[in-house]
Amino acid sequence: MSENQTKGQLVIIGGAEEKNGDAPILREFVRRAGGVQAHIVIMTAATELPREAGEKYIEVFRRLGASEVRIIDTETREDASSSTALEAVNKATGIFFTGGDQARITSTIKDTELDAAIHKRYSEGAVVAGTSAGAAVMPDKMIVEGDSQTNPRLEIVEMGPGLGFLPGVVIDQHFSERGRLGRLISALVQEPVVLGFGIDENTAMVVSQGQIEVIGEGSVTIVDESEGTYNNLNQILRDEPLAVCGVKLHILPHGHKFDLKTRQPILDNKTSISGRSVT
CATH class of the missing domain: 3.40.50.880 (Class I glutamine amidotransferase (GATase) domain)
Known part of the structure; x- marks a missing residue:
């Protein structure tokens, strides 16, 4: 990207x-x-x-x-x-x-x-x-509409041109509240991009100089398909279940940052899941 x-x-x-x-x-x-x-x-x-x-x-x-x-x-x-x-x-x-x-x-x-x-x-x-809708238009390809709270299928999301302020990604909003992980994955796999961002309500991601900082009471969910090992996109019809393997998932709350170029969280001196300090 x-x-x-x-x-x-x-x-x-x-x-x-x-x-x-x-x-x-x-x-x-x-x-x-x-x-x-x-x-x-x-x-x-x-x-x-x-x-x-x-x-x-x-x-x-x-x-x-x-x-x-x-x-x-x-x-x-x-x-x-x-x-x-x-x-x-x-x-x-x-x-x-x-x-x-x-x-x-x-x-x-x-x-x-x-x-x-x-x-x-x-x-x-x-x-x-x-x-909300003002967030959806930020990429060059946006989610126009789609079903929430359902497993990934091609038919559950409709894509269209956005305004292109943040090209090369997919963005969804009201994310946790409306159970939109399946919708985001469906959109991400259909587009020639590797990063999808799901933003919770009363939460924002601030994009500046190639980095993202999360602010607010919820989280930003990041789906990274850059190292995905498998999907069945070319084998299914629109109403059939989508399989996706090997994707990365990051969930970042207030104060956490993400580097768009390296596609990695910026952890500073925060603690890893194992409890060991990340260096």
Whole structure:
């Protein structure tokens, strides 16, 4: 997997993040986007209630001290060429995609002037965040929809183009809460990639300079198929069980890190499963 050459950071949230009280994940997004100097735009394309969703995040980000917060709603692809929207993105230090339906994001934004502007700001150093559906669109190939709480089969997941901020991986959200390991594995085996990330609710993975740091109350589950020894992908029909052997599984809670280039957890001085210090 080639390392994404960019100055920006990603805050990819598994959904249902805390918005009241300390709001640690949204607080970290604002901090990384510039703190009290942050200029944040809220992308509401995913939701059918853009005003309600946008105003809730405006309230949170203003309470946390952001200098400016604006909503960009793209009901149609024509809206993604709006000079007002483009101007807001060009000034933004933080860009936040709300939850909803990820297909709505790609249908109205992907390959538009607004899409190009967001990628440009990301490459220049802006922080791009997304929760739930906003998390799903981060790879170049995303999970559009699929069944949860079921064994891996090709039919349980539908894939489609994402926005490509974190290429070469598969991401799923609401992960532990909705039992989506089978769905993630089904998506991972179908795509020519080797890393799948499942993010729990009120949990995020922050991507910066080729490393991931987990923040929040849950965990990020990482499935690494790079050394997989067997799968029966070419032998089964869509409704038949998928066999996968030899994959690696990492489960990383708050404060743990992962290196995207080496595909290994960064353990520092933490303790191994045997109780011996890892060197």
